[in-house]
Amino acid sequence: MNLTSWGNYPLIENKAHPFTQVKDLEDILAHHEDLIPYGNGRSYGDSALSKHIIQVKPHNLFLDFNETTGQLHVQAGILLSEVLEVFVPRGWFLKITPGTKLITVGGAIASDVHGKNHHNAGCFSECVAFFNLMLPSGDIVTCSHTENTELFKATCGGMGLTGVILDASISLKRINSRYIKQTTIKTKNLKETFAAFERYQSEPYSVAWIDCLAKGKGLGKCLLMVGDFQADGDLNYHPKSNLNIPFNFPGFVLSKLTVKLFNWLYYGKVFKKISQQQVDIDTFFYPLDAIGHWNRIYGKKGFTQYQIILPKETSYEGLEAILSTISKSAKGSFLAVLKLYGKANNNYLSFPIEGYSLALDFKIEKGLFELLDQLDQRVIKYGGRIYLAKDARVSQAVFEQGYPQAETFRALRRQYQMHEKFNSLQSTRLGL
Amino acid sequence: MSYVLIIGAKSDIAQAIAKKYAENNYDLYLAARQVNELNIFAKDLAIRSKQTVQCVELDILDTASHHTFYHALPEKPEGVITAVGYLGSQDLAQTDFKETHKIIDTNYTGVVSLLNIIAEDFEQRHSGFIVGISSVAGDRGRKSNYIYGSAKAALSAYLSGLRNRLYSSGVQVLTVKPGFVATKMTAGMALSPRLTAQPEAVANAIYKAQQKKNNVLYTKGLWKWIMLIIKHIPEGLFKKLSI
Ligand SMILES: Cc1cc2nc3c(=O)[nH]c(=O)nc-3n(C[C@H](O)[C@H](O)[C@H](O)COP(=O)(O)OP(=O)(O)OC[C@H]3O[C@@H](n4cnc5c(N)ncnc54)[C@H](O)[C@@H]3O)c2cc1C
Numbered sequence: 132m133n134l135t136s137w138g139n140y141p142l143i144e145n146k147a148h149p150f151t152q153v154k155d156l157e158d159i160l161a162h163h164e165d166l167i168p169y170g171n172g173r174s175y176g177d178s179a180l181s182k183h184i185i186q187v188k189p190h191n192l193f194l195d196f197n198e199t200t201g202q203l204h205v206q207a208g209i210l211l212s213e214v215l216e217v218f219v220p221r222g223w224f225l226k227i228t229p230g231t232k233l234i235t236v237g238g239a240i241a242s243d244v245h246g247k248n249h250h251n252a253g254c255f256s257e258c259v260a261f262f263n264l265m266l267p268s269g270d271i272v273t274c275s276h277t278e279n280t281e282l283f284k285a286t287c288g289g290m291g292l293t294g295v296i297l298d299a300s301i302s303l304k305r306i307n308s309r310y311i312k313q314t315t316i317k318t319k320n321l322k323e324t325f326a327a328f329e330r331y332q333s334e335p336y337s338v339a340w341i342d343c344l345a346k347g348k349g350l351g352k353c354l355l356m357v358g359d360f361q362a363d364g365d366l367n368y369h370p371k372s373n374l375n376i377p378f379n380f381p382g383f384v385l386s387k388l389t390v391k392l393f394n395w396l397y398y399g400k401v402f403k404k405i406s407q408q409q410v411d412i413d414t415f416f417y418p419l420d421a422i423g424h425w426n427r428i429y430g431k432k433g434f435t436q437y438q439i440i441l442p443k444e445t446s447y448e449g450l451e452a453i454l455s456t457i458s459k460s461a462k463g464s465f466l467a468v469l470k471l472y473g474k475a476n477n478n479y480l481s482f483p484i485e486g487y488s489l490a491l492d493f494k495i496e497k498g499l500f501e502l503l504d505q506l507d508q509r510v511i512k513y514g515g516r517i518y519l520a521k522d523a524r525v526s527q528a529v530f531e532q533g534y535p536q537a538e539t540f541r542a543l544r545r546q547y548q549m550h551e552k553f554n555s556l557q558s559t560r561l562g563l
Numbered sequence: 564m565s566y567v568l569i570i571g572a573k574s575d576i577a578q579a580i581a582k583k584y585a586e587n588n589y590d591l592y593l594a595a596r597q598v599n600e601l602n603i604f605a606k607d608l609a610i611r612s613k614q615t616v617q618c619v620e621l622d623i624l625d626t627a628s629h630h631t632f633y634h635a636l637p638e639k640p641e642g643v644i645t646a647v648g649y650l651g652s653q654d655l656a657q658t659d660f661k662e663t664h665k666i667i668d669t670n671y672t673g674v675v676s677l678l679n680i681i682a683e684d685f686e687q688r689h690s691g692f693i694v695g696i697s698s699v700a701g702d703r704g705r706k707s708n709y710i711y712g713s714a715k716a717a718l719s720a721y722l723s724g725l726r727n728r729l730y731s732s733g734v735q736v737l738t739v740k741p742g743f744v745a746t747k748m749t750a751g752m753a754l755s756p757r758l759t760a761q762p763e764a765v766a767n768a769i770y771k772a773q774q775k776k777n778n779v780l781y782t783k784g785l786w787k788w789i790m791l792i793i794k795h796i797p798e799g800l801f802k803k804l805s806i
């Protein structure tokens with residue numbers, strides 16, 4: 132069985148090399164080339180795909196926890212969901228979490244993931260005190276904000292191309308409830324959407340669903356959801372059990388479903404312009420995890436997610452251009468996710484910059500890549516970039532224009548002979 | 564809180580059992596040789612479960628140490644589960660008595676030495692449970708592994724007698740007879756997936772059977788019927804078979 136990424140595209144033949152003990156990993160590194168680490172395969176594209184795949188997930192022990200400071204040391208294969216199961220009942224939560232909890236700590240660092248609180252909390256690397264990295268030589272180095280800083284900046288967001296993250300110490304944050312008090316704001320167009328993001332910037336968590344079919348005056352209409360943890364002392368967290376999609380699904384069913392869902396929420400009588408709800412952790416942070424293997428909805432050919440970010444100054448104009456191209460193309464998912472991000476960090480390949488990010492799914496079909504190439508040109512024109520964790524097709528030229536530190540990253544790869552050991556389909560395509 | 568003592572705690576089955584008992588709020592003693600290698604596993608369990616997990620050095624072949632080992636435990640356990648075992652090499656054992664000796668002592672003599680001591684304590688306290696992991700291999704000797712099988716047969720007989728003795732003291736004895744289990748012991752063997760259990764499934768079954776105070780457990784359950792048939796094949800036919 133070949134390992135795949137979340138988008139089920141591309142599919143390649145590969146051999147999996149799982150390890151539980153560090154000495155077994157040394158052995159794997161000594162005997163293979165074209166290796167890439169693989170966490171839980173929740174990246175959408177080809178960043179975790181190569182001929183030889185190092186499966187980190189079985190390397191999954193909790194190593195240490197400090198009950199007073201909330202500092203947690205884990206092996207890199209631990210899933211965020213495991214951290215939540217153990218620690219939410221004790222009043223701790225992840226400082227930074229993406230929209231799925233089914234990723235490994237190693238994968239969270241390698242993509243320097245971000246969540247609904249990026250505008251005030253930054254990327255995952257912010258909560259990482261240190262990690263241990265195995266280099267191509269088999270040597271293990273400790274990297275942090277103050278130690279081996281070059282390797283730290285290259286590895287956070289470095290898509291597995293600097294070596295294997297073995298274990299990491301991350302800090303958790305105190306919470307006092309399993310519930311979030313959520314406010315939902317309904318906007319009529321992009322202008323209102325932007326204004327709403329600015330107005331609610333002091334809320335710790337925010338994200339918007341935007342209607343990609345809307346044209347003309349309604350372009351950019353959205354449901355903005357903001358919120359923060361309650362303080363009711365109820366920490367009785369039990370992860371929700373999942374529905375599962377057992378087989379590949381015809382794509383049209385999905386679009387009908389999401390259209391219905393959005394319209395129901397948007398036009399539903401219950402929905403005032405501003406409304407409030409109390410929702411639990413899983414509903415607020417991980418709505419998609421409620422349906423296991425929802426990626427099968429896109430059918431056998433798979434899908435890709437297109438996620439871009441534009442600097443704040445050009446966001447309005449740029450998003451208008453991009454959204455109208457998408458809505459004209461009649462491709463793409465009906466719903467997209469929009470969010471205002473905070474300041475960029477110093478990591479060489481981390482995705483976030485201060486501005487607006489848009490993400491939406493496209494099923495793989497004829498004409499798609501031409502459309503995405505067109506969109507890329509707009510992204511470049513407005514000074515933006517695309518997210519490697521979601522990508523399966525961007526060109527080297529477009530990538531390089533978006534990531535000015537690509538050359539620094541390359542130089543470091545050469546310095547440690549990383550390019551001779553660790554390569555993914557993505558790194559080969561991008562000349563990394 | 565009450566402790567469960569797990570003997571041979573490095574075994575894959577034992578580790579799955581340890582997880583299961585920690586999840587169910589038991590504190591644990593993990594006993595094994597070179598037990599320091601288990602520190603990291605024990606720490607993980609303790610963090611996940613918030614239970615106390617202590618590692619204790621024990622060589623099941625060093626019978627002279629067993630009395631001290633048991634009486635040095637800071638608090639006496641409520642139950643003991645033994646998973647030590649050694650499959651060894653049948654071919655080697657046929658010609659090299661050292662190997663035969665090791666198979667017998669690891670699976671039988673050593674376990675008996677320790678359980679004798681623990682049984683005395685439990686009997687006096689009128690409480691406790693003893694879980695011994697034997698094997699379906701002990702149900703009938705076959706040419707492919709009868710040295711191991713005979714040691715397990717002896718262990719099964721011992722556990723049966725112990726159950727009989729301790730019944731009146733309210734001490735429970737559970738004999739576990741796994742079929743194939745996917746562990747270090749069977750790594751590299753071509754096992755039929757239908758007949759092979761994962762260590763986690765074995766641990767769940769053991770926990771359930773122990774809590775229900777059962778006497779004998781076959782796992783997977785299918786093995787009970789397979790062994791029933793195998794035990795009833797007439798010897799005249801059985802001796803000609805290669806199974
Ligand atoms: C439903 C859904 C929602 C998502 N929401 C968000 C979001 O809100 N924000 C966001 O930032 N991302 C989001 N993502 C993307 C996801 O968080 C990232 O792709 C993440 O990296 C996946 O982690 P993984 O453990 O599955 O790793 P994989 O997908 O297996 O690998 C991802 C990358 O990490 C590298 N890697 C993995 N483990 C290691 C290791 N131990 N050492 C070195 N490199 C390693 C791989 O080589 C690869 O380059 C989402 C994905 C899904 C499916």
Ligand SMILES: NC(=O)c1ccc[n+]([C@@H]2O[C@H](COP(=O)([O-])OP(=O)(O)OC[C@H]3O[C@@H](n4cnc5c(N)ncnc54)[C@H](OP(=O)(O)O)[C@@H]3O)[C@@H](O)[C@H]2O)c1
Binds near residue numbers: 571577647696697
């Ligand atoms: N796997 C199967 O298919 C299967 C089937 C039927 C029954 N069983 C029984 O199930 C039990 C667990 O086996 P397993 O499958 O989990 O295999 P395993 O991992 O090989 O476990 C056997 C354990 O016994 C320990 N041991 C051996 N000699 C010892 C000694 N002198 N002192 C202390 N510990 C010693 C080993 O420790 P070290 O690491 O120190 O060697 C090892 O951890 C065994 O009794 C086995 O006979 C297994």
